[in-house]
Amino acid sequence: MEKNLKMIVTAMVVLIGLVPLGLIARGTAFGEWGIDELEEKIGYVPEGLSRLSTVWQAPLPDYALLGQGDTILSQAPGYYISAIIGVAVVVAITYLITKVLIKK
Amino acid sequence: MHIPDGYLGPLTYLSMFAVMIPIWLYAGYRVRKDLMSRQVPYLALGAAFSFVIMMFNVPVPGGSSGHAVGSALVGIILGPWAAIVTTSVALVIQCFVFGDGGVTAIGANCFNMGVVIPVVAYVTYRLISGKSELISNRRLAAAAIAGYLSLSVAAGVAGFEMGIQPILEHDANGLPLYMPYGLNVTMPAMLGEHMLFFSFVEAIITTLGFVYIARNNPSIIFGKSGEKVKPPGVAAA
Numbered sequence: 001m002e003k004n005l006k007m008i009v010t011a012m013v014v015l016i017g018l019v020p021l022g023l024i025a026r027g028t029a030f031g032e033w034g035i036d037e038l039e040e041k042i043g044y045v046p047e048g049l050s051r052l053s054t055v056w057q058a059p060l061p062d063y064a065l066l067g068q069g070d071t072i073l074s075q076a077p078g079y080y081i082s083a084i085i086g087v088a089v090v091v092a093i094t095y096l097i098t099k100v101l102i103k104k
Numbered sequence: 105m106h107i108p109d110g111y112l113g114p115l116t117y118l119s120m121f122a123v124m125i126p127i128w129l130y131a132g133y134r135v136r137k138d139l140m141s142r143q144v145p146y147l148a149l150g151a152a153f154s155f156v157i158m159m160f161n162v163p164v165p166g167g168s169s170g171h172a173v174g175s176a177l178v179g180i181i182l183g184p185w186a187a188i189v190t191t192s193v194a195l196v197i198q199c200f201v202f203g204d205g206g207v208t209a210i211g212a213n214c215f216n217m218g219v220v221i222p223v224v225a226y227v228t229y230r231l232i233s234g235k236s237e238l239i240s241n242r243r244l245a246a247a248a249i250a251g252y253l254s255l256s257v258a259a260g261v262a263g264f265e266m267g268i269q270p271i272l273e274h275d276a277n278g279l280p281l282y283m284p285y286g287l288n289v290t291m292p293a294m295l296g297e298h299m300l301f302f303s304f305v306e307a308i309i310t311t312l313g314f315v316y317i318a319r320n321n322p323s324i325i326f327g328k329s330g331e332k333v334k335p336p337g338v339a340a341a
Contacts, residue, residue, distance in 0.1 A: 004321045008149050011316070015156050022171070025163035029170050030293045031266050031283065032108055038284075048273065048281035049110035056109065058203030063159065083159060086197060087152045094151040094193045098144045101136045 012087070019083045020076040060085070105170065105262050105294075106158075106198065106213055109206030111283040113273035116265055120211030127188065127219055134185035143182070146324055150178040151190035155197065157309060158204075164301050168293075172306040173258075176251040177313040179222025180229045183326035187222030188214075216262045225254035225310070238318050238325075244311055251310030255303040256295065263287075263294030 028037060035053055039045050063086075065078035112120075139147070157174035164170065179187035192214045198204040205213045232246035267287030270280040283290070317325065 004324065005145055005149075007320055008146070012149060012152060012156065015153075019156065019159045022160040025161035025169035027163060027167040027169045029105070029161075030168050030297060031111055031262070031290070032106060042284055044279075046110075046280050046282055046284050047275065048113055049283075052110035052206070052208060052282075053108065056200070056203070056207045058199075058201060060201055061203040063202050063204070079159070082202065083156060086155050086159075086201065089201065090151045090155045090194050090197050091148045093197065094148040094190055095144060097189065097193065098135065098139075098147045099141070101132055102139050102141050102144060103136070104140055 016080075016083050016087065019079055020072060023072045023075050023079055105173070105217060105259060106195075106205030107209040107216075107262060107266065109208050111206070111266055111269070112209055112212055113269055113282040114208075115272050116269065117208045117212060120209075120215055120265070122211075124211040124214050124219075127215075128192065131185040131188040134183075135189055138183065139186060143186075143324065147182060147186055147190055150182055150186065151193045153313075154178060154191050155194040158194070158198065160305075162302060162305055164297055168297060170297055170302040172251075172255060172302055172309055173217050173221055174306075174309060174313075175217060175221045176225035176254045176306055176310045177247075179226040179254075180247060180250060180310065180314060181317055181325055184222040184226040186326075187226075188218050191218035191222065212262070212265055216258045216265070220258040220261050221254040223254075224257050225250040228253050238322055239315070243318070244315065247314040248307045248311045251307035252303045255306040256299045259294040259298035259303075260291065263290040266290045266294075 028034070033041065035045050035050060038049070060082055063079055063082035064075065065081060068075045068078050135147075154174040158171050161169045161171050173191070175187050175191040178190055182190070195205060195213050195218055196210060199207060199210055199213070229246045229250040232249060233243045236242035236246075264287065266283040267285065267290035269283040270286045273281045275281060285293075
């Protein structure tokens with residue numbers, strides 16, 4: 001592999017290795033609350049939200065695997081797997097799209 | 105900043121798709137015209153980079169959290185059109201595979217994170233860095249400010265999209281159908297959290313990434329005046 005590429009890939013691997021740091025933050029981002037959490041905040045669920053919130057069921061919701069616990073230690077393996085799967089899929093699809101687009 | 109399904113009503117989410125479709129098409133056209141096959145691996149890595157950066161949630165006082173996006177760096181290094189493509193791929197995968205961001209909100213999320221960030225970052229970086237040396241304080245400042253400003257503006261745009269929902273889409277009794285909080289809540293929340301915390305993270309990532317690449321790999325940096333980047337191995341201009 002070309003030297004330039006190798007350095008960036010190395011940097012990526014290091015980054016992936018550090019992803020469990022992203023589990024430390026426990027709170028939900030503004031505007032990303034689930035239905036239950038929003039209902040706790042305002043006492044009701046807006047009708048459009050409750051209707052649209054089930055429009056898609058993701059296979060790996062919230063970057064978690066089934067049976068994870070509450071601690072960072074129990075969540076880390078699932079988070080790693082999500083990172084690896086996500087990177088693999090993103091790399092593959094971007095590679096395909098740009099390979100088709102760029103001919104020279 | 106990934107808006108889930110149900111927080112934006114169809115007036116907004118359909119408009120954002122209408123905005124994004126020509127942008128996606130044009131970005132694809134520019135990527136085809138401006139880049140070369142040798143850069144394909146870097147585009148793939150750029151998309152992966154954004155994906156991974158968005159997994160680093162940052163806590164803030166008050167209990168909320170957020171993250172940087174990384175597309176400021178990609179916009180500066182590979183150019184804004186490439187960044188639109190790479191960030192959109194990352195966001196679409198996050199949505200469909202991990203449920204991060206709604207399907208109906210893809211247009212809005214791709215606009216906020218995939219267009220606003222790289223375009224604001226690239227323009228800011230170019231304006232501030234001018235003709236300065238690749239490794240200079242001015243370039244570093246340009247990268248840092250580009251990172252900070254781009255995420256902040258994107259947060260404002262997202263906050264605006266969410267905050268207008270109660271006015272735009274409510275039932276006969278005035279009860280909001282989608283995002284229940286108005287601009288008076290969403291704008292301070294989004295702008296405050298990002299300008300006080302997450303935008304600094306984006307600035308740091310953009311600067312560190314820029315320095316790393318400028319030192320080790322300068323030939324891949326998107327050229328001045330939109331010229332095609334020379335392949336690695338050829339001396340950079």
